[in-house]
Amino acid sequence: MTTGADSTRKGRRATAVDWEQFRALLVASVRLDLRSTRMQRGRAAKFPPVAAAFATYLVMGTLLALAVMSTEDIFVFSLFTLSAAMFMTALLVIMEYSSVVVHPDDFDILGHRPISSKTYYWAKIANLGLYVAATAFALSIPAAIVAGVRYPPGAALTAVYLLVALAACQATSALVVLIYSVAIRVFNYEKFTRAITYVHTLSTLVIVFGYVLLPRVLAKDVMLISVERGAWVYAMAPAWFAGAVELAAGEAGRQTLVLAGAAVASAAALIWAAMNTISLDYSRRISALATASAKAVEEAGRRRSLGRLGLPLCRTDEERAGFELMRSYMTRDRKLRARIYPAFGLPLAVYIYGIITDGLHDPFVPQAVSGGFPAHQLLGFYSVFITLFFATAIAQTDQWEASWVFFAAPVRSRAGIVTGARKLIIWRYLLPFFVFLFILLAFAMPPAKAAMYVLLNLLLALTAFALLSMTSPHMPLSQSLEKAKQARQIGLIMLLGMSMAALTAILELMKQVPQAGLVVYPALVVLALGAELLLRRRLDRRLAGEEFPG
Amino acid sequence: MEDGARERATDAAIVFENLARSFGEIEAVKDVTLTIPRGQICGYLGPNGAGKTTTVKMATGMLEPTAGRAIVEGFDIVQEPLEAKRVIGVVPETGALYTTLTPNEYLALVGRLYHIDRDETEAKAHTFLELFGIEDAADRLMTTFSRGMKQKVLISAALLPNPSVLFLDEPLSGLDANTALVLKELLRDLASQGRTIFYCSHILEVVEKVCDRVVILVRGEVIADGRVEELKDMTHQGSLEDVFSELTSSEDLAQIVRAFSRSVTGDGERSA
Ligand SMILES: Nc1ncnc2c1ncn2[C@@H]1O[C@H](COP(=O)(O)OP(=O)(O)O)[C@@H](O)[C@H]1O
Numbered sequence: 001m002t003t004g005a006d007s008t009r010k011g012r013r014a015t016a017v018d019w020e021q022f023r024a025l026l027v028a029s030v031r032l033d034l035r036s037t038r039m040q041r042g043r044a045a046k047f048p049p050v051a052a053a054f055a056t057y058l059v060m061g062t063l064l065a066l067a068v069m070s071t072e073d074i075f076v077f078s079l080f081t082l083s084a085a086m087f088m089t090a091l092l093v094i095m096e097y098s099s100v101v102v103h104p105d106d107f108d109i110l111g112h113r114p115i116s117s118k119t120y121y122w123a124k125i126a127n128l129g130l131y132v133a134a135t136a137f138a139l140s141i142p143a144a145i146v147a148g149v150r151y152p153p154g155a156a157l158t159a160v161y162l163l164v165a166l167a168a169c170q171a172t173s174a175l176v177v178l179i180y181s182v183a184i185r186v187f188n189y190e191k192f193t194r195a196i197t198y199v200h201t202l203s204t205l206v207i208v209f210g211y212v213l214l215p216r217v218l219a220k221d222v223m224l225i226s227v228e229r230g231a232w233v234y235a236m237a238p239a240w241f242a243g244a245v246e247l248a249a250g251e252a253g254r255q256t257l258v259l260a261g262a263a264v265a266s267a268a269a270l271i272w273a274a275m276n277t278i279s280l281d282y283s284r285r286i287s288a289l290a291t292a293s294a295k296a297v298e299e300a301g302r303r304r305s306l307g308r309l310g311l312p313l314c315r316t317d318e319e320r321a322g323f324e325l326m327r328s329y330m331t332r333d334r335k336l337r338a339r340i341y342p343a344f345g346l347p348l349a350v351y352i353y354g355i356i357t358d359g360l361h362d363p364f365v366p367q368a369v370s371g372g373f374p375a376h377q378l379l380g381f382y383s384v385f386i387t388l389f390f391a392t393a394i395a396q397t398d399q400w401e402a403s404w405v406f407f408a409a410p411v412r413s414r415a416g417i418v419t420g421a422r423k424l425i426i427w428r429y430l431l432p433f434f435v436f437l438f439i440l441l442a443f444a445m446p447p448a449k450a451a452m453y454v455l456l457n458l459l460l461a462l463t464a465f466a467l468l469s470m471t472s473p474h475m476p477l478s479q480s481l482e483k484a485k486q487a488r489q490i491g492l493i494m495l496l497g498m499s500m501a502a503l504t505a506i507l508e509l510m511k512q513v514p515q516a517g518l519v520v521y522p523a524l525v526v527l528a529l530g531a532e533l534l535l536r537r538r539l540d541r542r543l544a545g546e547e548f549p550g
Numbered sequence: 551m552e553d554g555a556r557e558r559a560t561d562a563a564i565v566f567e568n569l570a571r572s573f574g575e576i577e578a579v580k581d582v583t584l585t586i587p588r589g590q591i592c593g594y595l596g597p598n599g600a601g602k603t604t605t606v607k608m609a610t611g612m613l614e615p616t617a618g619r620a621i622v623e624g625f626d627i628v629q630e631p632l633e634a635k636r637v638i639g640v641v642p643e644t645g646a647l648y649t650t651l652t653p654n655e656y657l658a659l660v661g662r663l664y665h666i667d668r669d670e671t672e673a674k675a676h677t678f679l680e681l682f683g684i685e686d687a688a689d690r691l692m693t694t695f696s697r698g699m700k701q702k703v704l705i706s707a708a709l710l711p712n713p714s715v716l717f718l719d720e721p722l723s724g725l726d727a728n729t730a731l732v733l734k735e736l737l738r739d740l741a742s743q744g745r746t747i748f749y750c751s752h753i754l755e756v757v758e759k760v761c762d763r764v765v766i767l768v769r770g771e772v773i774a775d776g777r778v779e780e781l782k783d784m785t786h787q788g789s790l791e792d793v794f795s796e797l798t799s800s801e802d803l804a805q806i807v808r809a810f811s812r813s814v815t816g817d818g819e820r821s822a
Pocket residue numbers: 293573576577578596597598599600601602603604605
């Protein structure tokens with residue numbers, strides 16, 4: 001094995017970029033981005049998913065900019081809007097890594113053609129750059145306009161803000177690319193294929209830590225947005241870029257200069273480093289990720305029989321079929337797991353942060369907001385956030401064509417199959433997550449309170465899971481993966497998630513009126529059951545006449 | 551370019567020297583040594599899983615050999631990948647294409663990757679697609695294409711850069727009988743112009759009719775190599791089919807089939 005690898009490395013001489021090939025590859029990949037991979041038979045390709053994602057981000061960007069424009073401080077305004085844009089970019093590149101950075105078929109199509117690694121990676125980097133630029137633009141143009149209208153010196157600030165936002169998002173995507181390539185180099189290939197999902201989760205965690213400021217600031221005072229600038233700004237990547245905007249707005253204090261300098265330096269360093277990582281060889285590795293070797297699958301199948309214990313939860317054969325199907329896919333389809341696991345990164349990061357800063361305390365007792373980080377105020381949001389990932393992700397896989405069996409098999413209730421798949425998710429992933437959460441919180445508050453609190457979140461999560469499943473009324477694993485399809489869904493998730501912040505009102509109520517729990521819990525149970533019922537009706541109606549889309 | 555000329559003095563278009571590849575425990579290809587002269591159509595024949603695709607992947611720079619070398623037109627595929635890849639055309643087994651492009655767009659992309667003049671690419675694309683009878687679909691997205699239609703585009707793409715060595719891995723998959731005939735004629739014509747063709751297949755009759763020479767691979771090892779007639783003489787049997795089944799199967803085929811059909815009908819259980 002080593003001899004072959006060594007001689008190849010020797011043979012991979014430094015070759016210049018072939019610009020004609022570069023242009024051809026870039027044009028082709030942009031074309032691929034703009035087209036829907038799935039043609040409805042007879043009908044022309046619909047609105048491409050990239051355009052839909054773009055529209056979603058535009059709405060998100062607008063809401064964000066409007067939400068924080070009350071602040072007088074351009075630094076605070078930029079901090080918020082840039083944090084959100086950078087966070088979204090990171091999430092997007094992580095979640096869609098295998099399709100955003102390399103097309104899964106690239107290696108089979110291009111591997112035997114005379115293209116140097118360098119040419120290939122320049123084309124890929126340019127493609128990624130364009131993709132990130134487009135989303136960054138959609139997310140940031142509303143904020144850029146608001147910045148120009150609201151803050152001095154006016155129109156010129158719009159241009160500067162936009163430039164800074166583009167640089168910030170490109171640097172963020174470069175960071176994700178780097179995390180991946182380091183992971184590929186540190187682990188050997190076999191280990192990497194196994195580690196990839198954890199790498200995903202870990203990178204979400206790392207990135208989220210960079211953005212915990214958002215809830216922190218929100219918690220200080222929701223209405224009057226202001227920030228006490230301390231030394232922490234030097235540790236916050238979005239603050240660097242906000243500093244650059246502030247500099248353009250005419251503030252030239254020492255801190256601003258340092259921050260702006262850090263922004264320029266980090267963007268340059270990250271982008272430069274990322275540009276030296278992708279190669280055609282890399283695309284082979286990524287495409288091979290999908291095909292687990294038979295041995296590994298066998299092992300995995302044996303290891304994960306725990307999920308089976310939940311089988312009695314299923315009442316019909318259809319439910320059992322859906323349950324088993326989802327279980328085996330979650331075990332075998334690494335890409336599916338890689339798309340879902342990162343969802344745990346955000347809440348985990350927040351809870352861990354809460355514990356480190358000693359900010360998790362009894363949520364049902366009114367408390368002065370001064371000290372610590374009241375993570376639980378936003379817990380509703382995080383719990384719901386995870387659920388939403390599952391709701392949108394379980395419909396999609398690379399191997400969606402295998403779903404013809406649902407349409408061919410004489411099943412009485414197709415909705416039953418979906419219900420079975422959802423039961424697996426609840427049993428195997430959501431329940432363990434909330435149990436874990438309970439254990440974590442029990443360190444920070446009386447166990448009874450922790451249990452009450454976790455139950456509250458679980459009920460909200462189940463309601464959200466049912467509601468969100470309604471937006472994607474398909475058989476499990478029956479939809480193809482498309483570049484940007486998930487990006488659009490993440491956009492929707494974030495939009496919905498924002499509105500979940502209103503759930504903190506429930507907590508407020510219970511703080512003020514301790515007996516409210518007697519009403520709140522039954523009400524939430526009814527809500528969850530009602531949502532479930534609504535979902536089954538919708539599934540029954542939607543799936544009855546559905547045909548195999550292939 | 552010049553540095554390869556030294557070895558090009560020989561007549562060999564493809565040379566495999568002790569080529570081997572394993573995947574963990576599985577030895578997919580074991581120590582294959584072959585020399586294929588320019589202008590030859592060499593059939594590479596073997597049952598499923600014999601290691602044909604693995605050999606092609608190593609020869610075309612898509613897979614690193616565990617041991618040995620592959621030299622194409624004098625260029626070592628590992629040491630001089632770009633030079634070697636410039637002279638080869640590949641029809642891969644996977645049939646991978648960017649299906650959200652149209653045939654014309656895909657061929658245009660391939661043309662530009664080999665620095666072929668735009669007009670020339672267009673003209674060639676038109677000729678190929680017409681030859682294969684899919685010119686009507688030239689501007690339709692390939693998402694709706696059948697396997698055979700995609701295969702036609704793949705073959706066109708492999709021929710477009712005018713390669714001197716062609717690697718075809720199960721090129722007939724999905725093709726109808728008529729197109730198969732067209733392809734056979736095309737291959738003969740190319741060989742008569744001095745192109746070398748490495749033709750992988752598990753189907754005997756095609757190889758028998760098209761190829762000058764047949765190499766039989768079983769479990770990663772070359773077990774026979776010669777002209778069709780020579781192989782027939784070797785085993786004193788009528789058709790290559792018999793030769794093939796004699797060489798590749800250790801058990802009596804008829805016996806296996808009988809056992810199988812018994813298990814299907816359930817006779818075996820009852821009599822036992
Ligand atoms: N990427 C791979 N990982 C593990 N085993 C492989 C891989 N590719 C091929 N093999 C194994 O190598 C052997 C030869 O495969 P292949 O070359 O595709 O055979 P053929 O093309 O003759 O049907 C088979 O046993 C196959 O399972």
